[in-house]
Amino acid sequence: MSINSLVCIKQVPDTTQVRIDPETGSLVRKGIPSVANPYDLYALETALSVRDQHGGFITALSMGPPQAEEVLRKALGYGVDRAVLLSDRAFAGADTLATTYALAAAVKKIASGRDAQTGASGIDIIFSGKQSIDGDTGQVGPGMARRLNFSQLTYVCSLIEIDVEARCVEAWRQREDGRELLQAKMPVAVTVTEQCSSIRYAALPDLITAAKKPVEVWSAADLDVDRERLGLRGSPTRVSKIFAPPARKRGETLTAPERSVAEVAALLFDRLAERGLKIGRRGG
Amino acid sequence: MTGWLSVALRSAGAVAELKKDKASGREPQAKKAAAEGEGEIWVVIEHEGADAAPVSWELVGEARALADELGVRAAAVIIGAGEQELARKAFSYGAAASYLAAGPKLGAYSADPHCQALAGLAARHKPQVILLGATTRGRDLASAAATELETGLTADCTELKIDPEKKLLLQTRPAFSGNVMATIITPKRQPQMATVRPGVFPAPEPVAGASGEIIASKPRLKPTNVSVKQLEFIRAPKDEVSLQGAKVIVAGGRGLKAARNFALLEELACELGGAVAASRAAVDAGWISSQRQVGQTGQTVRPVLYFAMGISGAVQHLAGMQASDIVVAVNNDPEAPIFEVADYGIVGDLFEVTPVLTEEVRRRKAEAGADGGLRIEKSARK
Amino acid sequence: MNKGKKETGTAGAAGAAPARFDAIVVGGGPAGLATTFTLARAGVKVACLERGNWSGSKNMMGGVIYSHPTAAVFPEFWREAPLERLVTRRDMWFATTDSTIKASFESTDFGQEPYNSFTVYRARFDKWLAAQAAAAGAWMITETLAEDLLRDGRRVAGVRSGRPQGDLEADVVIIAEGVNPFLTEKAGLASCPPQAPNVALAVKEVLALPTEKIEDRFDLEPGAGAAIEIIGEITGGLPGTGFIYTNRDTISIGVGVLLNSLVDNVTEAYTILDKFKQQPQLRRLIQGASPREYSAHLIPEGGYRCMPQLYGDGVLVAGDAAGMVNPINSEGANLALLSGQMAAETVLACRREGCFDRHALALYQQKLEKSIVIKDLKKYENATPFLASHPQLFGLYPELMAALAREFLTVDSLSKANKEKLLLRLFHSQVPTRRLLKDLYDAWRSLT
């Protein structure tokens, strides 16, 4: 028995270069290089190592403009068996709810094996990144789990075992206060953190195979969906305003020739207290 | 906005009406309850037994302020084993009602049953807003519940306001790794859902003796084939408190000179209840684990207070910390670029300055006669 | 040697990966892509290895490509390729720190098919070329560094990449690796090392400026472009030139200086560029433009003398790797494209004979000799040594020209006749007539 998985990969702008045009107040995205969302590569590596161990098929799935094909091409280079891109104007402007609606519909189609190019039937695990670096929401992975009725495992920092017979996955999940070992029933949707292994160095034969492998591009018409629930129309949230974060300015230099270090320290905590950060007991 | 009026009303102690919503989930009662809860502002309390995450109370305080502005109730939602004490605690922080959903499958957190419980409550009582902490658990639950409710969810908000005309919730959050701020609205669907970063809002003063309505229910859960079980939990040692959750971060760079000197920072961090982080130079030198690295190739952090000790302030480092509310830099080079982004600059030898800072914190704590760490009284953001 | 990692089970259209190729091209620049495209179109099983994320990702180019040689390889490319602007005006500026003499050539002719030249943004243009090669049937393998050559006796028998299971065999390898001829050396073909004085260092910035502003400041019709070459004090008196090219909504600005004058110092090149941008006439053109990116790159300028052996057993070298840059105007993309195409034609001819030894591949040299590639390179054989040994061309002469012009055009109490006398005296005090004549003669000999 083998494990079939699906990896969600999003193409994102290199966010360190995204900024607001001070004149127009709009987002400058033009000319900014696109990359695969870094967390998704951890997801991809996790899927690859599961396949190394248990066999099975991996499908890479992305939704985005036509050039998002690049990230899927990259995934093929790592040896993914099949790559599907959802690209259609109808998908554009989707928030996370409309995104999971479209992605989940695609997963259903892939899992149904209706056009099982890979011979895969069913999807046992969906891997995605803990969040995308543009949206930063982390909502798509769990949203898909919900729509597809998959178990939900977020912030996984290491996937340790899959019991194929019992159809169970064991994984460590990162929390603020520690780590928990969870056992989830398959099918399961896993979102991974940067603590998972980084992506391998793809082997040359895989790249050669990938060079000629097609990326399938599906439009809304290829999916069993209600168009009203796609893209901007299907998105309950709206961006009402975007603006540049307040730029940091040089603040106050606390050191001065006449002040001792102890005085500087006292001054600092006085200043912090003025700004609402107090030390000691409540009300103190 | 909370103002004296609301405090007065709360302390006046409207008599709690302890009501059992026995036949929850069934139609006729559901309708009645809906009329009762409609339009409320809810906060989902994140808790482990009777211990609630501080962000939950911060949010109750904020929900109260928003609710007062809209003329509706703020309510807490406690999904668990029936933690009455949390319900009451919520009143002391400003909630007028607590929804107490309990059941055998709800004792420990698990996404599916908790999502079902929350979505069920929301469908029945029709709150207009649901807030959760932007923690690993809060995001986990919020994403699932928003999907179930087919509504909008805004992640990681750092500011909430009410649009005075349309009465919509204006949810402001950083996007593109903090390079851009966006205000998001959910104009046509209810509830409007958001997760909010810990430490963004001050925790309100608890008002002793405050009371409110407890609405208890036993949600019916649909049987599903999904299941997630906890097998083990390893609490992180103190110094490994996640940088993501930390309100205070004390970070060290190459100026620390050696691994052992990080002890200096740990002491300060410990006194302030914060976490220790580092620049890449310190990580590359092998003085501290790479999980502590802040910056472009490390973590992006947004604590309330960030100390940069012996860190020059390279852009790659700034990328990970400049969204902090307050930055304090200690560096012996007055020209160090870190001072350009620091709210408070201390030009000096960190080996001399750090222990004095720690000492000052201890002194203040002793003076206040308490062991509390750093308390955030109001939003530190300017 | 080249076993697939795992049979992935992909059936149908994609097919299995070939165990060996007919030809492998190293480097996805203009030279490599011309070869790859030409071979693939002829049905040859060819793989092109490129170390960058994609073809063009590591490339910088000031940005003018000529239509004629490009169309020879990619017919009517202008219909589809991502071009920035159609160049209708070429300027030559002689600039000092505060003044400029401008020579400008503009022709409506340039605006007609097949056109003369275009500005391009290499990151986009090369990507398009690569897509053409892929569409023609080539295997485009990116993010893969060719580290060594495989050998079968003396014969080059393939390429070794740094990847797992990274060996790839082929009948013939075409090296088109650009200015650092690392594999060319490994193949035992290189002659001059890529060092001073045979290379120039170019530093470039791309500055963003709205389309209307560009067309306004450079006085251009919509979509038309200007290419400006600048000589003078701006390179700090070092042998080299500056350039400005207009793109759609960016400007490429840069300087190239011979490396020996910089002693390997990139920062110094940036200092020169910064100074260059301060020149008042230039500053006006780029005012308010925000930096988008900057890069540094070497240009082989050794010319004909430094060309490696172009062929060996199972191996050919094309483009910058073969030193094919015309040092007078630093135009290499043309020669790269043409040499790449000839390399492909050579391979096609040899395939018919089934022999790739060095005697068969010598056909490549013959083809090049007959083409403008070697003819031009031979013609400018002495240009780089000449420029390197005559720094006055870059400092003193432009300075003097400007001084002369200034004096002549300034109206003051001196009569024109007196001015002329004064100017001649000034000129002779700086440049003895004998030296001037000799410089002129040398220049004529090596540059024309």
Ligand SMILES: Cc1cc2nc3c(=O)[nH]c(=O)nc-3n(C[C@H](O)[C@H](O)[C@H](O)COP(=O)(O)OP(=O)(O)OC[C@H]3O[C@@H](n4cnc5c(N)ncnc54)[C@H](O)[C@@H]3O)c2cc1C
């Ligand atoms: C692609 C890329 C990604 C990178 N990603 C990251 C990243 O994620 N995070 C990151 O941090 N860096 C990153 N860097 C590295 C970054 O550019 C800097 O090199 C690094 O941040 C410098 O660390 P530092 O400030 O600790 O060291 P330095 O720059 O060496 O600064 C040390 C500072 O300590 C001060 N100092 C020394 N002694 C004392 C003393 N006794 N008391 C007080 N002050 C003292 C000095 O004046 C100096 O300012 C990245 C670089 C690249 C190229």
Ligand SMILES: Cc1cc2nc3c(=O)[nH]c(=O)nc-3n(C[C@H](O)[C@H](O)[C@H](O)COP(=O)(O)OP(=O)(O)OC[C@H]3O[C@@H](n4cnc5c(N)ncnc54)[C@H](O)[C@@H]3O)c2cc1C
């Ligand atoms: C600033 C500047 C301005 C210029 N302006 C012009 C101009 O206006 N017009 C003009 O015609 N020419 C110009 N040139 C010259 C022109 O850019 C080059 O002559 C031309 O790019 C040469 O093409 P090529 O294919 O030989 O090499 P390149 O374009 O350098 O391509 C070589 C490719 O091989 C890859 N590579 C190298 N080694 C390996 C390896 N071992 N394994 C895998 N891949 C490898 C590289 O990543 C690169 O993509 C300019 C050059 C510079 C620097």
Ligand SMILES: Nc1ncnc2c1ncn2[C@@H]1O[C@H](COP(=O)(O)O)[C@@H](O)[C@H]1O
């Ligand atoms: N458009 C998309 N196409 C494919 N995967 C996506 C898309 N959007 C989000 N994802 C996946 O969901 C994860 C979380 O994204 P987000 O909720 O946007 O932060 C990402 O790391 C991806 O794995």
